[in-house]
Amino acid sequence: MTAPKISLRGVTKSFGPKKVLQGIDLDVAVGESMVVIGGSGTGKSVLLKCILGLMRPDSGSIRIDGEETVGISSRQREAVMRKFGMLFQGGALFDSLRVWENVAFGPIQSDGMAPAKAREIAIAKLGAVGLGPEIGDLFPSELSGGMQKRVALARAIAREPEIIFFDEPTTGLDPIMADVINELIVKCVSDLGATAVSITHDMASARKIGHRIAMLYDGKLIWQGPVEEIDHCGNAHVDQFIHGRADGPIQMQVRKL
Numbered sequence: 001m002t003a004p005k006i007s008l009r010g011v012t013k014s015f016g017p018k019k020v021l022q023g024i025d026l027d028v029a030v031g032e033s034m035v036v037i038g039g040s041g042t043g044k045s046v047l048l049k050c051i052l053g054l055m056r057p058d059s060g061s062i063r064i065d066g067e068e069t070v071g072i073s074s075r076q077r078e079a080v081m082r083k084f085g086m087l088f089q090g091g092a093l094f095d096s097l098r099v100w101e102n103v104a105f106g107p108i109q110s111d112g113m114a115p116a117k118a119r120e121i122a123i124a125k126l127g128a129v130g131l132g133p134e135i136g137d138l139f140p141s142e143l144s145g146g147m148q149k150r151v152a153l154a155r156a157i158a159r160e161p162e163i164i165f166f167d168e169p170t171t172g173l174d175p176i177m178a179d180v181i182n183e184l185i186v187k188c189v190s191d192l193g194a195t196a197v198s199i200t201h202d203m204a205s206a207r208k209i210g211h212r213i214a215m216l217y218d219g220k221l222i223w224q225g226p227v228e229e230i231d232h233c234g235n236a237h238v239d240q241f242i243h244g245r246a247d248g249p250i251q252m253q254v255r256k257l
């Protein structure tokens, strides 16, 4: 068996007295798409930031391609970051740059690619997400939310990363556009042969883009397994979450008036 692309063991992270991650063990195989689900404030973003190296866990190990990444130097971190592509929540496009410049940003800034060549790549990547070359000259503010997400996806794949992170990729989209984006994510990830980690609370998206799903609750991954097993996993917390029921073991913290 090949080693996991990403492997977490005993990862913990607290903010003052608040224990957010309380011992996370997670393996993501090469070419696998892992989706982490969980309610608001359960620590999905904190988990993603720890894997990306934007936040340092209090304890535990995070290995990428078998190499420990917790506590590495900023120079070593740069080398690890080259393997990553990221689709941020809300797209996070630069408003002052044209669409093609947004997509070409990584190749130009990080790889020192000549602008003419980077533009060619940007136009090709826009094509891969179903946008014609004429879109490249527009500014993000001239695009609909769904088109902005496509551009953000084109940007995430521009450097052909080995690992892509998707942070709530369908937030703010109508269900049909969300499905289009989900399909594009599946296609782009499989065309690249990339490993994917996504966080979302959109179950339709999780089912579509994930090979495996892991549910974060109370600082721990309380269930993980293949997507096709989630409907009869026998875990009451998962069951409540995927069906969006107010009643069940997960109690929402609602402030009493």
Ligand SMILES: Nc1ncnc2c1ncn2[C@@H]1O[C@H](COP(=O)(O)OP(=O)(O)OP(=O)(O)O)[C@@H](O)[C@H]1O
Pocket (backbone or CB within 6 Å): 015, 018, 020, 038, 039, 040, 041, 042, 043, 044, 045, 046, 047, 201
């Ligand atoms: N830099 C920080 N300093 C202090 N507390 C933080 C910090 N980052 C996150 N937290 C806390 O950690 C907890 C988990 O936050 P996180 O953003 O990871 O949740 P989430 O599962 O991604 O939620 P959502 O789905 O609403 O985005 C929250 O209680 C949050 O307040």
